[in-house]
Amino acid sequence: MGTANRAALELLVMVEERQESAEHGWVLDLDGVPREGVMKAAASCLVELAERDERAELSARVGRPVRWAARLTRQGRDVLLYARSQPFADPAAPGPEYRLVELMPSQMGVVRLFTSLADRLQIQPQPDLEDRVRAAVPDRVSGRWRLYLTEEQMASVAYGLWLHKMAGSAAEANRFSRDHGIAHTPAP
Numbered sequence: 001m002g003t004a005n006r007a008a009l010e011l012l013v014m015v016e017e018r019q020e021s022a023e024h025g026w027v028l029d030l031d032g033v034p035r036e037g038v039m040k041a042a043a044s045c046l047v048e049l050a051e052r053d054e055r056a057e058l059s060a061r062v063g064r065p066v067r068w069a070a071r072l073t074r075q076g077r078d079v080l081l082y083a084r085s086q087p088f089a090d091p092a093a094p095g096p097e098y099r100l101v102e103l104m105p106s107q108m109g110v111v112r113l114f115t116s117l118a119d120r121l122q123i124q125p126q127p128d129l130e131d132r133v134r135a136a137v138p139d140r141v142s143g144r145w146r147l148y149l150t151e152e153q154m155a156s157v158a159y160g161l162w163l164h165k166m167a168g169s170a171a172e173a174n175r176f177s178r179d180h181g182i183a184h185t186p187a188p
Contacts, residue, residue, distance in 0.1 A: 008046070011037040012072065012080050015047055019071050024061060026050060026069040038070045046076035098148040101180060107161065107172045108136065108145040114160030126156035158184040 011033070018027040027033050041047040050058065050069035058066045072080075103111065114121075115130040129149070136147035149157065161173035162184035177183035 007037070008041065008044075009080070009083050011041055012046060012076055015041070015070060015072055015076070016080060024058060026054075026058060026071050028058065028062065028069050029067045030064075033070070035068065038068065041076065042070065045073055046079060047071060048073050094148055097150050099151070099154065099180075101147055101149050101154060101157070102139070102142065102144040103136075103147070104144055104172070104175060107176060108133075110164040110172050111157055111160055114157075114163065123159060125160065126150070126153045129153045129156050154180060154182050155184070158182045162186075 015027050018031045042049050047070040055066045115125050118124050132147050136145045139146050161176050165173040
């Protein structure tokens with residue numbers, strides 16, 4: 001996640017916390033939230049700013065002038081919910097039984113299709129493979145998706161790539177076999 005996005009999310013979390021603890025439901029100018037960040041979030045429609053009448057009412061309520069007040073918009077709440085719901089892959093291997101697997105975008109597309117068909121396939125993907133695929137992170141330098149898989153999950157990926165090979169394109173399966181030493185061979 002980029003530094004600017006991380007800062008925006010941190011600001012939204014701060015606004016949410018202050019807003020929830022405020023009895024009036026607004027984050028005020030002296031609540032410790034940086035004005036510049038609030039203005040950027042307002043420009044992106046992630047927070048709304050109080051109009052003059054609302055600020056006057058808040059000023060009377062708190063006994064001092066309120067220069068600005070803000071609260072999360074529905075979009076701001078959705079951004080927080082979405083960000084909190086995203087799985088983030090641990091950059092370190094989760095255990096000795098896992099190996100780092102790097103997939104080209106075309107391979108990742110095949111594996112995503114394979115896991116999405118899980119309930120309809122006769123030979124289903126390994127347990128937790130879908131979660132591992134969802135937790136994969138792109139490496140912008142290599143252009144590959146990075147994820148950690150067990151040997152069984154890697155064999156399941158090889159099966160998904162074999163299905164793709166049988167449906168028309170062998171490139172993804174061949175590359176996986178070269179890179180990771182695993183290829184699916186049909187058994188009678």
